[in-house]
Amino acid sequence: MKPDPSEHPGASSELAGAKTRVQARQETGGQLERVVASHADVDQVIGVILIVGKITPAETWDVLREVSMRTNTKLHRVAESVMAWGRGATFPAELRSELDRQLQPPTQARLSDES
Template sequence: MEQRADADESLASGVPALVGSLGELPSIVLSTDAVDEVVWETAMLAVRAHEPTTSCGVTVLRDGHPVSLVPDRAEHNALEQSQYAADTGPVPEALRSRAAVVVADTADEPRWPEFAAAAAEQGIGSCCAAPMFVGDRPLGVISYYAAAPHAYEADFLLGGLIADLAATGLWCLLKHADKQQLDEQLRQALTSRADIDQAKGILMAQRGCTPDEAFDLLREQSQRHNVKLREVAARVVRRTTGAT
């Protein structure tokens, strides 16, 4: 009961700090275009708001594999890397269970004795792995670390809230990045199409050939010199127009 009371007191004291920290989110998002930086700074809000939490680590899934975000700033990155390699520990379990995983006391953790021993050696008394999800899609995990044991409960509200905020921000930024990539691909495709059509017109005028024959000439040059078709077309245009 005493431990639970301490946790409730810690939560209550952390809420005002968290609310104040949320005001930083707009400036965090606007100050950088880097997805990693935004997610990391969002995770750090919990470190500043929850007094027992001394550090955090962020794991994201890329191509289905867990990787550490900004590992140079994650104090316990090696501890997270070992979990990826062994596919066992709080981080993999949080991803599988889609629920927060708490190690209440690293001195008494029967599920992952090797992890617990390594954590204790690094001065960690307790930790919490909070998953980041959008719908049914797993995005990663935020790991919170405290020097004291029993710093977290399974319903660690502050940690879960920050994980949800980070997941939402990560998803929006990834979708925005996907849109930018698609826009660039479309732009390149339209530019390539214009170059190819212009090159065909030039060859038709120079050689008195049909559109199909002009395209075949471009394709032959592309295959012979192992150069992309759009580059062959661009060269024909530059050579004829004198454009650089």
């Protein structure tokens, strides 16, 4: 036996509101998963660049940030490209060039900025 809607006049709007809240939470959960995955990629790339560049974690963060800004590439995209390169994919030339430049000793990098 179905419930009589006239007995619960606000029930349909409450149900619609509940559905909207559930959808919003699902979307938020999906966004959070993407952020966590992106953060993990960046952390892994920091480790790789730290070892390859023989620099500190703070310097590594600065290198990634500079590569991102100077190539107009979102930081998580830079990290994804480095991760893909580690798995054998082609590393975009613009990113590779800027990463190489950022990993040069400070005096050489400054000279490159001046030219």
